[in-house]
Amino acid sequence: MTTNQSHESLQSPPSHQSQSILLAGAGGVLGRHITRALTEAGHKVTGLGRGRRNDLQADLMNRDALLRAVEGHHFDTVIHAATALSKPPMRHRDMHATNALRTDGTAHLIEAARATGARRFLAESMVFGYGYGDHGDHVITEADPFGPRGRSPELEGHIAAMRVKERLTFGATDMAGIALRFGLFYGPGGTDGLLPMLRKRQLPVPADHGRVLPWIELTDAARAVVAAVERERPGQAYNIADRTPMGFGAHVRCVAEEFGLPRPMTVPLWLMRPMSYAHTVMSTTLRVSTARAERELGWSPAHPTVHDGLAAMRAAEGLT
Structure with a gap:
């Protein structure tokens, strides 16, 4: 899939200009960080989701209700950061609802974005769209194929959902489509859930044997969204x-x-195999380059290592 389509007629506002932004998934862990970062940058954020705390209440899977919810509103930018996950997915079936949000939910949200006159659509994507499994020492860039066919029906379901989400994002030619392919999230609101299990020694983990994965601290992820906007x-x-x-x-x-x-x-x-999705993730070796984001968005991680991010989180929570 190519991501370098021409959108020359779609001019972005200057970086200092405040934008009106609709954020789908505002109530999630990442969504809360994005809301804070965008607000601090001077933008007006309207939260969209099913929960009562959202400014606009609607389910992305319900097209008609979604279009009713946004009727009469105008937004410069729409961001799709919605997920159905309330805890880390363990089995393949735990991803099915989020996969649906990536396909049908994206199609519905793009239609809603168009109805509000938005000229920019930003999608939360994932590095696993490059494929699960052992990528060896190769450092993946955005020029590498995204969305290769999965090695099993379940993996194809996950990868196809990410493939479709980006295809829909870039296919909306009346809007500027952008995708951010995040590593695994950790940090405030994310890592907290591990602490009680670790305290009770209820979280066994495998030896990595050279396997590595990309990680991203949540406040750094939110800063990347601001940079992309x-x-x-x-x-x-x-x-x-x-x-x-x-x-x-x-x-x-x-x-x-x-x-x-x-x-x-x-x-x-092998003891993790009953937790089929977690086993797949733990079996994956994946390295990515962030040179394009650093060069074109002016973004770089404030926490270059997990050690840095966790130390900052511990300090912020007064646990030093």
Whole structure:
């Protein structure tokens, strides 16, 4: 899939200009960070979601209700950061509702964005769209194929959903489409859920044996969204991750160490197979380059390593 389509007629407002932004998924962990970062940057954010705390209440899967919710509103930018996940997915079926949000939900939200006169559509994407499995030492850039066919029906379901979400984003030629391909999230509101399990030693992890994954601290992820809103180049995708990939087991052990919790038990990777999706993630080796985001968006991670991000989180929570 190509992401360098021409949108020359769609001019972005200057970076200092306040924008009216509709954020789907504002009530989620990432959404709350995005809302705060955009607001602090001087933009007006309207939250969209099913919960009562949202400014506009609607389910992305209900097209008619969504169009009714946005009727009469105008937005400069619409952001799709909605997820159906309330906790880390363990089995493949845990991803099915989020996959639907990436396909049907995206199509509905683009229609709603068009109805509000939006000229920019920004999609939360994921580095796993490059494919699950062992990518070896190759450092993946945005020029690498995105959305290759999955090696099993379940993996194809996950990858196809990410492929379709980006295809719809870039196919909306009357809007400037941008996709941010995030690494795995951690940080305030995300890592907190691991702490009780680590405290009770209820979170065994495998040895990584050289496997690494891209990670991104949540406030850094939100800063990337602000950068994309203010400085995007239409039709582009950007990898967003920190500078130091880390294995899943090493990440969890780092959390335990940083927060003074018992070291998690190390188990063979095959023992994780009943948790089919988690096993797939833990089996993956993936490195990405963020050079394009740094060059074109002027973004770089404030927390270049997981150690840095966790130390900042611990300090902010007064746990030093």
